Amino acid sequence: MALAPAIETVALERRYGETLAVAGISLVVDQGEFFAILGPNGAGKTTLMHMLTTLITPSAGTAAVLGFDVVRQRAEVRKRLGMVFQDPALDERLNARENLEIHAVLYGIARSDRRAAIEKSLDWAALTEVAGRRVRSFSGGMKRRLELARALMHGPRVLFLDEPTIGLDPQGRRDLWDRIAAIREEGVTVLMTTHNLAEANACDRVAIVEKGKLIALGTPAELIAEHGGREDADLEDVFINLTGRQLRDEAATAREHIVSFSKRGGELTR
């Protein structure tokens, strides 16, 4: 029997009032693939990822993870996926071990196995020595490692990474990249969103998303050959040729306002 695809979407749509954040995307990601969703901020990458991870419900179309429907079989999907959000989803007042303990309980890891699972994750993230320190004092790289270790704790078969390298220094990026490579060697499907062309270039296949639509899909080499237009073209040329513009940031979203408010030390945060 053939393996169910890691991800399969058919005419997937998400509407926010009048705007279509995701406007009918159909794609298939095979198990074990390292897959990038490339596009500018506001292209619908995060919305797409949130539908696949059951955080938001599609307005139309279907999506399945490992053959399980994200709406009807939500619990089955959730058990099998790991997710790292764009910015840390950690409790910064708690220490690393406590954050991992919450995850262990939420994913139903048996009480007798919890301790070992937590220590293993800490070891994997190279955070054992600082496990008792509050996460608030961690660097961006340490938080990202902790989140990655946490997302892997329950043995997911599909790992979702939303802009995983944002806010990391070059060393942190390299470390993250090495870790992703190690995860892939174990056959875990990795799907990440990015607006970094070099990162997309390192993936098996790339889906270019713009204004909620899938405008190109293929290996980096295929995309460059098909849409590059010139001899020494790269993915940047592909993107410009397809959209007529460069990758750039769009307006801040409501949650970015909250992020910045809490970073300014707004009332009662964290």
Place this chain on the structure above:
Amino acid sequence: MTVVATKTAAPSSAGVRSWAGFAPSVIWIMWKRELLRYGRDRSQLFGGLSRTILWLVVLGYGIGAALREIEGYTYAQYILPGVITLNVLFSSLQCAIALVWDREVGLLREVVISPSPMLSVALGKMLGGACIAVLQGTIPLLFSPLIGLHLTVWSVLGAWVVMFFMGILITAIGVLIATRLKTFEGFGSISNGVIQPLYFLSGSVFPLKGIIGGVGMLDIPDSIREELRRIGIYAIGGGWLVQLPAWLQILVYINPVSYLLDLLRYVLLDFQQLPLTADVLVTFALPVVAVVLAAAAMSRTLQHR
């Protein structure tokens, strides 16, 4: 770099054990999270302490200098249950409103994406809020020797029970507000617009009706005092009859906190101004209703976006 094989390392994930959305381990861990957070936040303890000193000690003795007694109690003793209520209001609402940022930039996204039932997440949160409320409400209680109030084991236990239910109720109300808030720049107005009215309109700082005076020469003879008490008028200093204006009375009567506070005062001071049956009913039934509504609202907004 040590790479641990994720496939072989996958711990035995029996799945979250739950019955119709009740997962004891999930309730427990979310409760524990709230208490750990509370333990790490000195500012909350400091807030509880400074509120107690300002209200109970400064105001208690300040107003107390003019108001010699309220039905035999000093003013500080009279407002002690009110100060406890104030601490409960603050800590519960703070715990609940934290949902707004927790949902956007905190741990809650990680919680929402897990296979755990959100009903249990909501229950754990509200239980946590209630327990923090009991801890914060206990701060003024520690001052009772200072204001000459004698506590018994039973009055303390009783007060904790009322504080717990008050904490549940207010956390649930806060959760209902938080699920409707998009951003939280508005939190300041929430705390002023919710906490203060609930506090001031609960009979916390002034009695519902009484006789005021205190010049010393108008002390009420015991026989008249007895008769007044039977018709629900309490001696304050001894002198002129006062009664709150009707509109203010109505506001106090429709404020659910009034009944919980009245029961708290009954437990601590053996003095109450509202019908005891209403107190008991509101204290124990309303939180249950509020928790059901809040848990439903919370799991709805967390799940279906």
